[in-house]
Amino acid sequence: MPTTSPVIVALDYPDQAQALAMADKLDPQKVRVKVGKEIFTRSGPAVVEALHDKGFEIFLDLKFHDIPNTVAGAVRAAADLGIWMVNVHASGGQRMMEAAAEAIANHGQRPQLIAVTVLTSMEAADLAQIGIHDDPAVQVRRLAELAKTAGMDGVVCSAREAPMLKEACGQAFSLVTPGIRPAGSDAGDQRRVLTPLQARDAGVDYMVIGRPITQAAEPTKVVDDILQSLA
């Protein structure tokens, strides 16, 4: 049975052995896992296969951003791995996102296709440095509306933007939010953060949580505490 949990644990590790050791402490009925750039660059599809063998549904977080033809091919290759979710950068533009959607439209194992809006590590000053002088929320909404028009299933954003986006893009448009920090945990490099309960109340569908779980002395307990706070 696939899990209905909103929690996705980010397995940000330098190698497969460490990622799989953490996965062994997690329950595929309680969480999904995210495979990101670092571990995929080192271990490739083998880590995806190993996590599938352990029963996990996988968010393959490679944030594709390239010309439409290249992104279409990459998203198709991701779908061939049998993953549950994959993402692209919305700032790649409407034609790029449409090419990605088209590439997997008739795929037998079509994953959810999600677009990253503004990274949760970015605030207004970071956007200004790349020539965007709007508030992050304005840019997030602009990219989310573009992603919806292009046929994406949802977006990655901060939980702070969730109420606005559910209103703008509809309840069925999935919101995936990193930058989640249980009360008292360190924000690290994240800027636009909320707790799991605040995120759920804001309308978030899936919460990506990395270091608060993976660097905890008792990761299982942190997961259980998060799930309990949402019960």
Ligand SMILES: O=C(O)c1cc(=O)[nH]c(=O)n1[C@@H]1O[C@H](COP(=O)(O)O)[C@@H](O)[C@H]1O
């Ligand atoms: O697409 C993502 O998952 C993502 C988008 C974003 O805007 N911000 C963000 O932090 N992420 C990822 O979410 C995870 C957050 O991890 P922690 O900050 O350790 O909880 C990392 O794997 C990031 O790569």
